Amino acid sequence: MPKKVKNALTPLQVRNAKPGRHADGGGLYLLVKASGARSWVFRFRLNGVSRDMGLSRCPEAIALLEKSQKDELSLAEARDVAAIYRMKVKAGIDPLLERQEAAARRAEESALREAEQKTFRDVAGDYLASHETTWRNAKHRRQWYNTLRDYVYPTIGDMAVKDVETQHVLEILEPIWTTKSETASRLRGRVENILDAAKVKGYRTGENPARWRGHLDKILPPRKRLSRGHHAALPYQHVPQFIANLRSHSATGALALEFLILTAARTGEVIGAEWDEISFDARTWTIPAMRMKAGREHRVPLSERALDILHQTQQLGGTHLFPGQRGKAMSGMTMSMLLRRIENSVTVHGFRSSFRDWASETTSYPNEVCEAALAHTISNKAEAAYRRGDLFAKRRQLMDEWADYCASSVIPTEDAEAV
Template structure:
């Protein structure tokens, strides 16, 4: 019967031991690697399998002495005898420490911090600068004053309702966007380990049971000038020399969004072909959009060329025209409408006063047409038909007709 080891090693033996495993007895072993690195290991049996628990280094700075290694092995041996698995205990201790550290981080992470972290990680992928600004503005105006300084881990339904209920009926569109942004920030915070549980800003199955659906509220639309009043408005614009007046008329004639117009540079214009090509990076749908330019639109560009700027419509102090310039012009003209509303006027005119097909007008507005299958087969952009339609639209806007809807006649055939 082999002799049972007990205190088989000495301090001198520990220093001079060759590569391999050296038993001291009672489950304590010295491991020596080929590199000369030395460490203490306690070996025990669990469910018929041998398992090792590292105790620490046996050489170098902070090394565990032979005596201390024996004490540590004795303590583990007693735990194993009592039915405790030292490895499982160590893993649990590490998990508890990690959870405590994460909890400490989460307790100091405010909603404002979580929101700024999310924006910082994602804003580079948001093509529209206006979208990035709206994210920051809505959070600063409606969310941060209420929950900005609260730990993101503690945000509950009551906190979300304190933000949404005051604006849910009167500012339905804004409130809906605010709710969505709160939900996104909280989902991001959960993914990063800053909070747990359900999202209190979730709509389906949660806030939908508390707040009225938006379809039951008055949804805000962009106020539009009736298309029959446009000739008089355009005539009024001709009497104004401001850059904003040229930009507004150009916006009306092209049926484009204000951001697309004020961000336009001369590199996008081909005057010989009378085409304005807006790159995908500046389009809401992320797809390049070609705009046919009517003779009047080209005349506006000829006037704008005298500004000598890289922008079609430059601002007074450099850069491009301010996003508010056209809106303020309408206010001075006492016109109760938004710039975006002129797109609605164009759409109404096309539907009620012309025979142009639905998809021609929709493509002029750079709207997405049909489902995925239809879009897969529709490769063109109906540019020829759109050019004739935009020429007709310009003629109507220039007609000076203030009498209403006796405008461009219906075509005898469908385009």
């Protein structure tokens, strides 16, 4: 049997050691890498299994290094640490497992300390940062930020998120639950989402105090839903005369409104449109999915009049088709205010209904073509699964006919109703 070595190394040998593994005895080894990096390793055998453990991350070694303000253990220090672990192994303690458990406890304690310090405002900020790119428009982002700032942060913004309870949520909601029902309902959902995120990250436990079903619905009365009804629309018989009146206005808002009518688009789609979405050669406006209500790219065929409008606004410069002040996009209120001066009883969105009524009552285009022109989704899932095209060629014919009708400046007398 080979003789066991003990204290085989000297400080000089340690300093001059070549790359390799150098035994000092008692399970202690100096490991020198080709790069010159050095480390001390303790080899032990427990339950018939041999294992190696680096000493540099051991609590005892860390304490010695901090005390001596050095980067590596000396030979004497390494022997002292190895002696501690030999005693542990002799007592049947696995030092590697012990170190892993200690690290897990420290991580848990650190997480608990972090949870203690995490405020609702902290978690909300993280949630907003990670989700704002998924929101369709700037208005939606502002609503999140503004409602949290105005209603939530004054009450629980600086409170540890783990301590938020039902009474705090009620303190936020009750003052506006009946007076600002829509805002209050959306705000409750936002608080619920943020508290759910906090739970997933381990900052809180238990039920969500902002949950509606089975919780807040037992305390708060059902909210009053807004009765919006349909958007007031101009009868399609009056659209040509309206277009004639609209063309007497030279403002950019008038061009934007006429373009909206000709394309049967929504306000947000028009005011957010940029020039890289337009192909003059293909006579096409391609609206990216992120700006569409259905979240799906939509191609719009452009009539000659729609292209003529774009040629006019192109002279204004900027990135948007219809620029507003300081080169930014036009305000959503610009077309609405103009419309109030011309036809106070209708809405901008209502022109989509005007177009739909005209298409249904005066043309023979199939329903699916008319619905595709409005970028409506197919409610029948089976039909949607099989319909892959966007009926673009047929829609181009439809929109060209609509543009011709809008420019006719004739109000049919039959069945015409007063606006």
